[in-house]
Amino acid sequence: MALLNARAGAIQRNPNGNISEAVVAAFERRGIAAEAKLLHGSDLSAAAEAAVQQARAGKIDAIVVGGGDGTIGTVAAAAVDTKIPLGVLPLGTLNHFARDLGIPLDLEGAVAVIAAATCRAVDVADVNGRIFLNNSSIGVYPYMVLERDKRRRHDGLGKWPAMIWAALKVLWLFPLRRFRVRAARRAESCKTPCLFVGNNQYRLDLLGLGRRERLDGGELWLYIARQQTRLSLIWFTFRALMGLTNPKRDLICFSALNAEIGSRRKSLSVATDGEVNWMHPPLKYRSRPAALYVFTPAGQQVQDA
Numbered sequence: 390m391a392l393l394n395a396r397a398g399a400i401q402r403n404p405n406g407n408i409s410e411a412v413v414a415a416f417e418r419r420g421i422a423a424e425a426k427l428l429h430g431s432d433l434s435a436a437a438e439a440a441v442q443q444a445r446a447g448k449i450d451a452i453v454v455g456g457g458d459g460t461i462g463t464v465a466a467a468a469v470d471t472k473i474p475l476g477v478l479p480l481g482t483l484n485h486f487a488r489d490l491g492i493p494l495d496l497e498g499a500v501a502v503i504a505a506a507t508c509r510a511v512d513v514a515d516v517n518g519r520i521f522l523n524n525s526s527i528g529v530y531p532y533m534v535l536e537r538d539k540r541r542r543h544d545g546l547g548k549w550p551a552m553i554w555a556a557l558k559v560l561w562l563f564p565l566r567r568f569r570v571r572a573a574r575r576a577e578s579c580k581t582p583c584l585f586v587g588n589n590q591y592r593l594d595l596l597g598l599g600r601r602e603r604l605d606g607g608e609l610w611l612y613i614a615r616q617q618t619r620l621s622l623i624w625f626t627f628r629a630l631m632g633l634t635n636p637k638r639d640l641i642c643f644s645a646l647n648a649e650i651g652s653r654r655k656s657l658s659v660a661t662d663g664e665v666n667w668m669h670p671p672l673k674y675r676s677r678p679a680a681l682y683v684f685t686p687a688g689q690q691v692q693d694a
Contacts, residue, residue, distance in 0.1 A: 390440045390449045391416075391425040391478070392433060392464055394456030398482035412455065412478065415496055419504040423453070433460060437467035444473045451684070453503060457481020458523055462662040466520035469513055469680045476503035476684045486522045486662075489601045491686045503684045510679035511604040514588040517668050521588060521661035522681075525674070527650070528566055528583040528614075529622070531658035531665045532559045563619045572611060572648035572674075579641065582622055585612040586648065586674050593634050607678035609648055613641040648674040 391412050393400070400408050409425040416423035428436055440452045454464040455478035468475050478499045479487035490511075493499050516525050536555035540546045546554065567580045587610040592600050615638070616622040625639055636642050650672040659668045 390443065390451075391423055391453040391455060391476075392436050392440065393425055393427050393454075393478070393480065394433060394460040395427050395429050397456040397460060397480040399480040408455070408480070411496060412453075412500070415500040416504070419500065421504055425455075430460070430463075433463045434467070437464040440464075441467045441471060441473060445471070450474075451476055451503070453478060455480045457484065458486050458662040459664040461486055462520060462522050462664070465513065465522060465681055468682075469520055469677070472682050474506075474508050474682045474684055485599070489523075489604055490683065493686075502686050505684070505687055507685055507687045508682050509605075509685045511681050511683055512588055512607055513677045513680045514586070514609055514674060515677060516586070516659060516661060516672050516674045519661055519666065519668075523662050524585060524587045524591070525659060525661045526583060526585045527568070527657055527659055527672070528564060528581060529559055530583060530585075531660040532562075532564055534660060534663065534665045535658060560619055560623060563622070565617065566652065566654075569651035570611070570613070570648065571651075572609075573643055573645035575643070579613050580617065581614050582616055583614040584650065585614075586610070587612070588676070590644065593629070593636060598629070605679065607676055608644045608646060609674055609676050610642065610644050611648060615639055615641065646676050650674070 393408055393412065409427050412425040413423050426436060440449065443449045444452060451474040452464065452468055453476035454461050458481060461477055465475055477487050477490065477492055478496065479492060479494050484494060487494065492502055513520050513522055533552065533555045536558055537551045540551040540554050563582065565580060565582050567578065568584060569578050589601050589603050589606040589608060590610045592598060616625050650670065652670040654670065656667045656669055658665055659672065
């Protein structure tokens with residue numbers, strides 16, 4: 390069963406192509422019978438739950454999801470702790486999860502990985518019960534996403550022009566928030582424009598910026614920006630894009646199995662894999678090691694399903 394997000398970046402860039410037929414045909418060429426459903430985002434969660442029930446009943450062997458990181462996270466949430474294999478078709482814009490797994494970004498290559506049936510257990514994380522595969526953040530980024538989506542709805546801007554507009558507005562407003570962080574036998578109060586929680590450790594160097602070498606480390610990594618002014622944040626962002634960050638100077642970084650983030654605010658905008666939701670603090674983060682089974686390229690560590 391392949392669940393495809395009709396709003397995924399690759400699908401939107403090729404509106405005249407029939408992605409459902411292309412997915413089914415790609416599996417058929419490898420001797421696999423597949424059904425593909427083209428869904429809107431609001432229908433993905435229910436479709437994923439239904440697919441899990443079909444897998445448990447022995448009607449399907451695996452669940453395949455096509456879309457960006459938010460789409461994959463939505464479907465993965467239904468498959469967590471079930472040991473039902475999840476196949477990933479990277480049809481989004483950035484495809485961070487697929488890249489970290491080493492999955493080819495073209496349809497034929499991704500289908501070939503699923504057809505090879507090499508399965509691996511990877512970690513997920515959650516915040517107040519909401520699953521995420523890559524990362525979660527509080528502060529600047531959620532505000533940017535909300536403003537970007539507002540510009541797209543009201544002004545009809547494309548995704549990237551809307552994001553540039555949103556970034557300029559958020560930098561002008563410069564939301565600086567105070568949080569109380571408790572994790573790994575430490576408790577501290579911090580004032581920051583951005584607090585980032587990764588599902589395992591992220592690289593900060595130029596060649597590997599934004600990538601993870603492991604998805605099975607069984608830990609959260611917290612990154613708290615030290616910048617206190619608009620100009621210092623802009624300069625930090627520039628150096629980060631160039632891979633020139635100095636973690637000891639620019640960030641407070643540490644790992645933990647669980648973390649709790651408190652705030653005086655009644656609710657906070659929280660991004661998880663690029664999707665923003667409002668949550669009531671304290672925000673309770675936890676790592677869930679080896680909770681998700683995914684098809685990965687041969688040669689990676691294989692776990693018994």
